[in-house]
Amino acid sequence: MKNIKIIEVPSEIGAGTRGASLGIEAIKIASLDFMSSFFIHFPSEKIPHENKLLYEPIESPYAKRIKGVLQMYEKISKAVQDSTRQGFFPVVISGDHSNSGGTIAGIKAAKPASKLGVIWIDAHSDLHTPYTTPSGNLHGMPLAAALAEDNLESAVHELDDETIDCWNRLKNVGNVSPKVLPEDVVFIALRDYEKEERALIEKYGIRVISVKEVRNKGVENVFKSVNRYLSDCTDIYVSFDVDSLDSSISKGTGTPVGNGLREREAEDLVSKLMQNRKVCCLEITEVNPTLDKENLMAEIAFNILQRSVNVLMMS
Known part of the structure; x- marks a missing residue:
């Protein structure tokens, strides 16, 4: 039984x-609506955020609020590292997907010798860099940061020195870089x-399961199939973005995409992945409740969370 x-x-x-910062509370409300006592059963830690930066001018158009994201990486990394070293299985519920870079950093900080596999369940690859981003939003870059990838071959922007420095520091949080190898990503x-992200996927032959x-x-x-592919890994991190679900049900997220997973498919998939004893973090x-009706997205996320944690508790 995992703690x-x-x-x-x-x-x-x-x-x-x-x-998206409201997503955690929305998931907790969903648990109450289901009359579940899930959130009182486990110790929890809330990471202080830097959302005040949303009201301040953007310094770098190609890496928006990167200084704040760097601070979040460091805070999340420490929390995940400490929890792992204390024998806990960290279940991270986060606002936007940029936070996952801090989670990965924390796993590697706790287990620097590990060969870390990443299962990225998402409509998007999040392989952009400040050199290639069409939006400048850091939630499109965490996996590139974990891979220590600049993708200069596909660069469309010239960066100022301060942005370059912040990006390099982001890649090196935890003093391990790269934290993940392309062949260990699914x-x-x-x-x-x-196309810039596609270039990396094709360059490295990264495994994609449609x-x-x-x-x-x-x-x-x-x-x-995933277990076989990641058989050389000693630890596996599973990241589930709710926009992996079909846009007909994932209205409560910032970037819904059609032709996605059905609710039951996602629930079966994530809970099944938890049966692999190498999985060390979920x-x-x-989840963005401001875009939703009747808190549906949070309810689906809670069902996936609760079932997955139940599997972990039994494994």
């Missing part, structure tokens, strides 16, 4: 749409990404 610790990260400074439900493949092969076979991110 679960909930790490709450209500930061949304990496996103382009406001409201995308699931990926379907919306730019929604169609999940549907045709079934969750059990996908689970076995993150659920990008």
Whole structure:
């Protein structure tokens, strides 16, 4: 039985749409609506955020609020590192997906010798860098930061020295860089990404499992396939962005995309992945209740969270 610790990260400074910082409370409200006592069963830690930066001028158009994101990386990294070293399994519930870079840094800080695999369940690859970003939003860059990837071959922007310095510091949080190798990344439900990100996926041959493949092969076979692919890894981090779900049900997120996973498919998939004893951390991110009706997105996220944690408790 794993000792679960909930790490709450209500930061949304990496996103382009406001409201993801409210996602954690929305998920808690969903648990109350289901008359669940889930959140009183586990120790929790709330990470102080830097959302005040949303009201301040943007310094770098190609890496918006990167100084604040760097601070969040360091705070999240310490919380995940400490929790892991204390014998907890960290379950991170975060606002926007930029926070996952801090989670990965914390895992590596706690286990510097580990070969870390990443299962990225998301409509987007989040492989942009300040050199390639079309938006400047850091929630499109955490995986590139973990890979220590600049993607200069696809660069479309020239950066000022301060942005370059902040980006390099972001990649090096935890004093390990890269934290993950491309061959240890698996995308699931990926379907919306730019040519600059595609170039990296093709360059490194990163494994992509489409929604169609999940549907045709079934969750059990996908689970076995992922386990085989990441068999050399000593630890695995699972990151679940709710926009991996189809846009017909993922209205409560900032970047919904069609042709995504169905609710039951996502629930079966994430909970199944928790059966792999190498999984050392789960993150659920990008719930934005300000875009939702009747808190549906948070309810779906809570169902996935609760079932996954129940599997962890039994493993």
